[in-house]
Amino acid sequence: MRIGLLGCGTVGQAFARMIAEQGETITRASGRRLALGRILVRDAVRTRDGIDPALLTTDPQAVLGDPNVDLIVEVMGGIDPTSALLRQALEAGLPVVTANKQLLSRHGAELLELAAAAGTELRFEASACAAIPVIKVLRESLLAAEISAVTGIVNGTTNYILTEMTRSGLSYADALRQAQQLGYAEADPTEDVDGADAAAKMAILSSIAFHTNVRFDDVPYEGIGSIHAQDIELARDLGFVVKLLGVARLAEGGISVRVHPALVPERHRLAAVMGPDNAVLLESGTVREIMLVGPGAGGTETASAILADVLSILGTAKGSFLQNALVDAGRPLLGPEQTSSAFYVRLDVQDRPGVLAQIATVFADAGLSIRSVIQRGEGDGAQLVLVTHVGSEARMTAALAAMRILDEVRDEPVLLRLLAEAAT
Amino acid sequence: MRIGLLGCGTVGQAFARMIAEQGETITRASGRRLALGRILVRDAVRTRDGIDPALLTTDPQAVLGDPNVDLIVEVMGGIDPTSALLRQALEAGLPVVTANKQLLSRHGAELLELAAAAGTELRFEASACAAIPVIKVLRESLLAAEISAVTGIVNGTTNYILTEMTRSGLSYADALRQAQQLGYAEADPTEDVDGADAAAKMAILSSIAFHTNVRFDDVPYEGIGSIHAQDIELARDLGFVVKLLGVARLAEGGISVRVHPALVPERHRLAAVMGPDNAVLLESGTVREIMLVGPGAGGTETASAILADVLSILGTAKGSFLQNALVDAGRPLLGPEQTSSAFYVRLDVQDRPGVLAQIATVFADAGLSIRSVIQRGEGDGAQLVLVTHVGSEARMTAALAAMRILDEVRDEPVLLRLLAEAAT
Numbered sequence: 001m002r003i004g005l006l007g008c009g010t011v012g013q014a015f016a017r018m019i020a021e022q023g024e025t026i027t028r029a030s031g032r033r034l035a036l037g038r039i040l041v042r043d044a045v046r047t048r049d050g051i052d053p054a055l056l057t058t059d060p061q062a063v064l065g066d067p068n069v070d071l072i073v074e075v076m077g078g079i080d081p082t083s084a085l086l087r088q089a090l091e092a093g094l095p096v097v098t099a100n101k102q103l104l105s106r107h108g109a110e111l112l113e114l115a116a117a118a119g120t121e122l123r124f125e126a127s128a129c130a131a132i133p134v135i136k137v138l139r140e141s142l143l144a145a146e147i148s149a150v151t152g153i154v155n156g157t158t159n160y161i162l163t164e165m166t167r168s169g170l171s172y173a174d175a176l177r178q179a180q181q182l183g184y185a186e187a188d189p190t191e192d193v194d195g196a197d198a199a200a201k202m203a204i205l206s207s208i209a210f211h212t213n214v215r216f217d218d219v220p221y222e223g224i225g226s227i228h229a230q231d232i233e234l235a236r237d238l239g240f241v242v243k244l245l246g247v248a249r250l251a252e253g254g255i256s257v258r259v260h261p262a263l264v265p266e267r268h269r270l271a272a273v274m275g276p277d278n279a280v281l282l283e284s285g286t287v288r289e290i291m292l293v294g295p296g297a298g299g300t301e302t303a304s305a306i307l308a309d310v311l312s313i314l315g316t317a318k319g320s321f322l323q324n325a326l327v328d329a330g331r332p333l334l335g336p337e338q339t340s341s342a343f344y345v346r347l348d349v350q351d352r353p354g355v356l357a358q359i360a361t362v363f364a365d366a367g368l369s370i371r372s373v374i375q376r377g378e379g380d381g382a383q384l385v386l387v388t389h390v391g392s393e394a395r396m397t398a399a400l401a402a403m404r405i406l407d408e409v410r411d412e413p414v415l416l417r418l419l420a421e422a423a424t
Numbered sequence: 425m426r427i428g429l430l431g432c433g434t435v436g437q438a439f440a441r442m443i444a445e446q447g448e449t450i451t452r453a454s455g456r457r458l459a460l461g462r463i464l465v466r467d468a469v470r471t472r473d474g475i476d477p478a479l480l481t482t483d484p485q486a487v488l489g490d491p492n493v494d495l496i497v498e499v500m501g502g503i504d505p506t507s508a509l510l511r512q513a514l515e516a517g518l519p520v521v522t523a524n525k526q527l528l529s530r531h532g533a534e535l536l537e538l539a540a541a542a543g544t545e546l547r548f549e550a551s552a553c554a555a556i557p558v559i560k561v562l563r564e565s566l567l568a569a570e571i572s573a574v575t576g577i578v579n580g581t582t583n584y585i586l587t588e589m590t591r592s593g594l595s596y597a598d599a600l601r602q603a604q605q606l607g608y609a610e611a612d613p614t615e616d617v618d619g620a621d622a623a624a625k626m627a628i629l630s631s632i633a634f635h636t637n638v639r640f641d642d643v644p645y646e647g648i649g650s651i652h653a654q655d656i657e658l659a660r661d662l663g664f665v666v667k668l669l670g671v672a673r674l675a676e677g678g679i680s681v682r683v684h685p686a687l688v689p690e691r692h693r694l695a696a697v698m699g700p701d702n703a704v705l706l707e708s709g710t711v712r713e714i715m716l717v718g719p720g721a722g723g724t725e726t727a728s729a730i731l732a733d734v735l736s737i738l739g740t741a742k743g744s745f746l747q748n749a750l751v752d753a754g755r756p757l758l759g760p761e762q763t764s765s766a767f768y769v770r771l772d773v774q775d776r777p778g779v780l781a782q783i784a785t786v787f788a789d790a791g792l793s794i795r796s797v798i799q800r801g802e803g804d805g806a807q808l809v810l811v812t813h814v815g816s817e818a819r820m821t822a823a824l825a826a827m828r829i830l831d832e833v834r835d836e837p838v839l840l841r842l843l844a845e846a847a848t
Contacts, residue, residue: 018710022568025635029567125565131711133565140739141549141557141732143453144446151843211449212755220760226838231770234798234809235840238768245843254756256763263768264843269717272696286442286728287555290718293693300710308565315564331636332678336644339680344662344687346655374658385658414650416659419575419669419688 001314002037004069004094006060006085007076008048011099011126012039014303015073016051022307030314038063040076060085064092071313073306074098083107090114090122097309099126099302105200105216108207123309128201129154129278130301132294133308138208142282142290147209149283150248154201156276156296157192158224158244160184162261163274165232166241172227184276195221195244195259202246205280206257210250214257221259235263241271337394342371342418344387347403348410351375351382355408359384362406366399367391380410387418425738426461428493428518430484430509431500432472435523435550436463438727439497440475446731454738462487464500484509488516495737497730498522507531514538514546521733523550523726529627529640545737550729552625553578553702556718557732562632566706566714571633573707574672578625580700580720581616582648582668584608586685587698589656590665596651608700619645619668622683626670629704630681634674638681645683659687665695761818766795766842768811771827772834775799775806779832783808786830790823791815804834811842 003019005012019026019034027033036055040063044056063069064085072089076082077100086103089096091114098104104111104127115122125135129152138147153159157179164175176193179185191197199221206214224244235242240263248257264271269291273279278296283289295301349355356373363370363386374385388396396415403409427443429436443450443458451457460479464487468480487493488509496513500506501524510527513520515538522528528535528551539546549559553576562571577583581603588599600617603609615621623645631638648668659666664687672681688695693715697703702720707713719725773779780797787794787810798809812820820839827833 018568022570025568028635131565131569132714133561136560136565137557140736141555141560142728143735144442144449144731145555145728146446146449210755211452212757214757218757226836227840228838230807231768231838231840234770234800235768237798238796238809238811240842242840243843247843250755251758251763253762254758256758256760258760258763260841262841262843268843269696270843272693284728286724288719288722288725290556290716292714292716294714295712298712301712304569304708304710305565307568311567312564331634331674333636333638333642334675334678334680336682338677339675339682344655344659346658372662374661376658383654387662412650414652414655416651416655416666417684417686418664419667419671419686419692419694 001032001034001070002068003034003310004037004063004066004072005039006063006072006074006082008039008041008051008056009075010299011302011306012075013048013051014299015075015306018300018303018307020050026311030311032314034310037069038066064088069094071310072096073310074100075306077102079103079106086111087114090118090120093118093120095121095313097123097306097313099124099306101127101197101200101204105203108204109213121313123313124204125309126302126305128204129280129294129296130298131304132278132280132292132296133305134205134280134292135208136308136312137290137292138205138282142284142287145284145286147282147284148250150202150205150209150246150280151270151283152202152205152246152278152280153243153270153273154205154246154278154280154296155192155198155244156278157185157189158198159273159278160276161193162224162227162232162242162244165227165229166236169229171229172225193225194223198244198246198259202248202257202259205246206248206255209248209282210255212255214255219257219259222261224261227261236266238263239266240264241266243270243273245270337392337397340390340392342388342390343368343396344385344416344418346414347384347386349382349384350380350408350410351378352408356384358406358408359386359403362399362402363388366395366402368395368399425456425458425494426492427458427734428461428487428490428496429463430487430496430498430506432463432465432475432480433499434723435726435730436499437472437475438723439499439730442724442727442731444474450735454735456738458734461493462490488512493518495734496520497734498524499730501526503527503530510535511538514542514544517542517544519545519547519737521547521730521737523548523730525551525621525624525628529624532628532631533637547733547737548628549733550726552628553704553718553720554722554725555728556702556704556716556720557729558629558704558716559632560732560736561714561716562629562706566708566711569708569710571706571708572674574626574629574633574670574704575694575707576626576629576670576702576704577667577694577697578629578670578702578704578720579616579622579668580702581609581613582622583697583702584700585617586648586651586656586666586668589651589653590660593653595653596649617649618647619683622668622670626672626681626683629670630672630679633672633706634679636679638679643681643683646685648685651685660690662687663690664688665690667694669694761816761821764814764816766812766814767792767820768809768840768842770838771808771810773806773808774804774832774834775802776832780808782830782832783810783827786823786826787812790819790826792819792823
């Protein structure tokens, strides 16, 4: 299975690395071996790590016309000439995977029709929210779920800026500068901060959710440039946080799709989505609310979504690639005694002089290091709460056994584990 | 396409309703018409709303042996005789969709092997977390993403109980009783509160995530019965909330899968998952963290996951059902003037006597009702912040136009919309 790659920037190179590194998993799951065929680039002289220079070409027809190319992956972006190239590929019956939200949100319906007419497939998971599989979930899992609303934080740049304005009281300009320094905003952030990027994604998502052709031009959008630190502060006083939302709703008489900054109640699940993360909340009478959260951008994240689309096309073509998903990879299961975590232990103790020393000795003998101790109450009703650093279950089991036989320990100790430091 | 239904309880009846109500969408998307064939029940005399009594039978062979049945949906539950019936169906080459976590977590690998050998499919999205499409996402979207950890709140009953203990300081017994009254816990809640239900789901999810056969018996589990209100209070003092977690990790030397109550840092994203909701956090080097949240139980929620599996099987068989997902359903797009929401308006005003009355008149004339007003500062630097009840964009546009020409209003008003009441 040879892939013709249109474009070889950050995402394209991440994709090339991924199919090389994941070759075995891909073959086991799909029964096919994926390889790169020709690669369209602007500059065929510059070398790219791990990519055979002989595959590079500056001629699109060398990729599209190569009889060994079975599938096109488009990561070059833009509308022209990309649109014409994808049309040509689909008309020739080649399946196409694209990450191009500009193109999809303007000409998605025509391209899907072309694909259907040619009996081939067009997939575009990476065009909205990178590796968050919201398009697959809408197209497949919730196809018949009658979606009533899609509400999303679909632009990481603006969510980062608003989060920092909220958390640190920064001005818009300072938060934007910080986002640029950290790589969360581009040198020219216009598309992101004015809402156009979010509008393109909402056009794509609402088209799928509502089985209706919603184009970029149909989506009115507002950005976050007019939001002042004082609005964020006032919103907080009123019990809200400010987010740039894409809001698509099924209403009486039709569909409404918009992008605008909004006050979100601080206990709403979208209010908890921080920094550069994206989140999409899907509402439906049959499934109530399902939310997907994750990174909405990034090279490997986007490449992962592209690879998933490629695998879905292989699976669809083969009929049953999923059978192979649960093959035994030969990984042994570790018993509890082989795992570790930090522990919380609550003991009902008799508060006598020396009891803490005794318990501390038990932990020390078991080789468990104590991070904090709280003592509550006095006399017979006293309690000791110990939180340990990460240690093995075997050590904790030994410590528990030793504590149980102490006269000062009444009742069975309560043992909980801490998530944060749970390193197997 | 005739479906043989094994079992017709809450989920089975919801599924029957759904394929009747969603018939048009299903046919448009898959090119096939779904209908119920024979239905296995315990009591064929009792009538069920909207189901033809002639389809009911108490004889499993009447379903499995019916030459018109193309696909089996199993919602009868249990291990025996269900296991034998599904084996028989798969061996006969019938695709099977099941919601049966007990069976899958004990015999999933054998059933998948049977399906592969017979060239047919076994799907089981509904067996873990109902309509949250975590199995599809793991099997398809993240197949090559090298998952390193799956951490889940996969039991709604216990999450409801722990949430109420945290929020209202209830004892375990009182919170359990409340959960039973509200239908979040069964009369016999043992499977849920002792962690067995979560362990079955984690066996299924970790098998898919790590391409390894993890069975129910491989998953050590602890429940929440020993958690006291004081542990929840102590945890809070330490900066944590208590959750029942399924934790599956790829570690050096193998895989560790466990279910136990855990202290989750209060700012962690799993800490925000409240009430009967489920959530699964998927970690991977390539896609960082993706979280899926939603209702983990319920009749229509589970039926929706089953229908999605059925549609995936139809799509796989046909090769391209997804082409049809973006057909124009003929829904018109509403312009902004046809939408409504509650509004936040911040005005820089000159603080003269009567300015509030003037602004209030503008809102009244536009037909917008004011919910709250905040005035900040004095003199030239004063600000008015008004929050309205839900009203149309057209009215807000009129009010803005009227405000702009007032001498007392300096600069452009800042307009934000409120999410919560955004109707339309």
